Amino acid sequence: MRPPIDFYFDFSSPYSYIANEWVDALAARHGRTVRRHAILLGVAFAAAELRSPVAYPIKRDYVLRDFARSARFEGLPYAQPDVFPVASQLAARIFWWQLAVAGEAAGAHWARSAFRAYFTRGSLLSDMAVLRGVAQDAGLDADAAEAASNHPEYKDALRRANAQALAAGVFGAPYFVVDGEPFWGNDRKAQIERTLERGPMQV
Amino acid sequence: MRPPIDFYFDFSSPYSYIANEWVDALAARHGRTVRRHAILLGVAFAAAELRSPVAYPIKRDYVLRDFARSARFEGLPYAQPDVFPVASQLAARIFWWQLAVAGEAAGAHWARSAFRAYFTRGSLLSDMAVLRGVAQDAGLDADAAEAASNHPEYKDALRRANAQALAAGVFGAPYFVVDGEPFWGNDRKAQIERTLERGPMQV
Numbered sequence: 070m071r072p073p074i075d076f077y078f079d080f081s082s083p084y085s086y087i088a089n090e091w092v093d094a095l096a097a098r099h100g101r102t103v104r105r106h107a108i109l110l111g112v113a114f115a116a117a118e119l120r121s122p123v124a125y126p127i128k129r130d131y132v133l134r135d136f137a138r139s140a141r142f143e144g145l146p147y148a149q150p151d152v153f154p155v156a157s158q159l160a161a162r163i164f165w166w167q168l169a170v171a172g173e174a175a176g177a178h179w180a181r182s183a184f185r186a187y188f189t190r191g192s193l194l195s196d197m198a199v200l201r202g203v204a205q206d207a208g209l210d211a212d213a214a215e216a217a218s219n220h221p222e223y224k225d226a227l228r229r230a231n232a233q234a235l236a237a238g239v240f241g242a243p244y245f246v247v248d249g250e251p252f253w254g255n256d257r258k259a260q261i262e263r264t265l266e267r268g269p270m271q272v
Numbered sequence: 273m274r275p276p277i278d279f280y281f282d283f284s285s286p287y288s289y290i291a292n293e294w295v296d297a298l299a300a301r302h303g304r305t306v307r308r309h310a311i312l313l314g315v316a317f318a319a320a321e322l323r324s325p326v327a328y329p330i331k332r333d334y335v336l337r338d339f340a341r342s343a344r345f346e347g348l349p350y351a352q353p354d355v356f357p358v359a360s361q362l363a364a365r366i367f368w369w370q371l372a373v374a375g376e377a378a379g380a381h382w383a384r385s386a387f388r389a390y391f392t393r394g395s396l397l398s399d400m401a402v403l404r405g406v407a408q409d410a411g412l413d414a415d416a417a418e419a420a421s422n423h424p425e426y427k428d429a430l431r432r433a434n435a436q437a438l439a440a441g442v443f444g445a446p447y448f449v450v451d452g453e454p455f456w457g458n459d460r461k462a463q464i465e466r467t468l469e470r471g472p473m474q475v
Contacts, residue, residue: 125443127441127443128443128444130441131441131443131454131456134454135456138463138473139463141473142462142463142466142473238330238333238334240328240330240331240334241331251334251337253334253338254459256457256459256460257459259345259462260341260342260345263345270341270344270345
C-alpha cells in the first residue's frame, strides 16, 4: 500500500478549489489516495511573513485573471466571489467534523461541496445562514453542521491542523506532500504526476 | 505575420533561465517569434511592494528545491549558484547592446549564454572579470562587452526597459504577453501553449 498524497488547502483559496477537483483522479491513476488537511492560510502567511497575492495592488489584477484562466484550463467553472477572500474557519471545522465522524470520503465530499458553492455560486462560507444551506445541499444535517462549526472539538482539530501544517513547512495552498517531496501550487500538477510515475525528480 | 511573444526576464531569475530555454521552440511551433526584454526584477519588486521568494525563510528552502526540480522537469541542467541572487544590470546592458547592434537572434544568444553560465557553472555575472569571460565564450569581444555594460546608452536602454515593463504590468519574471494576455511564471508554459493553439482562455 503506497502512502497517501497529503493535500493542504484553505476554503478561501481559488487554486485550492481547482486542485481539489483534480487531486483524487490523479492520485487514483497512480494507486494512491488523498489525505486532506483543511487549514487557515492566514496562520501560515503570518508565520512565514507572507501576504495573499491579492494584497498587492499590481499583482491583484493579474491573479484575479489567472484564477479564472487556471480553472478554465482544467475545464472547471469559476466565478470570482464578490467577497474575497472569505473567512474560512467555519467551513474548515465542518470538514474536520465530517472527517472525524464519517471518514475521508465524507471529508472530500464536503470539501468539494463547499469549494464549489463559494467559487461557482459565490456562497459566502463565513455567513452561518448561507453555510447551513451549503451543508444541506451537501446532504448534511444543517443543525449538526452549525454545531460542529462552533464546537470546541473541531476548533481544536483546526488549530492542530494549522500547527501540523506549519511544522510540515506549509506556507501556501494548495500544498502537497508526495513521499516526502513538497509541492506548492495548483500549477505543480504536472510535476506531481511525473513524481508519481517515476519517483522524485530531485536528487 | 502574427505578433511576437513578449518575454520579460531577469538574469538573476532561475525560472527565467528555464523559460529562456523553451520559449523559442514553443513560439516557433506556433509560427511566432520571441521579443526579449532584459529587466531588473528589483525595480518591479520595489514598485509592487513585493520581495524575492528567497527573502522569506520558510519559503526559501522550498523554492531552492523547486528551482532545481523545475529545471529537471524541463530536462535542463541546474546548479544553484553560491552567490544568489546576483546583481544583473551588467549582463542586462550587454543584452540591450547586442540587441541594438546585432538584432534579436544575437540578443537571444547572449541571454542563453549568460543564463547558462550563471545557472549551470555559477559564473558570477556581477564580476567584470568573470563577465568578460562569459562574453568571450559567447563569441563576443570582451572589451566591447565591458564598454557596453557601462555605456550611458545601454544604461538608458535598461532603464527604459524597466519603465516599459512596469507600465505593462510586469511584477515578476519570467513574464510573458501573448496577444495582450499576460502570463507570469515558468509554470504557465502549458497555458501559453494552449493560448497559442486555441486563442485566449479568458472570456
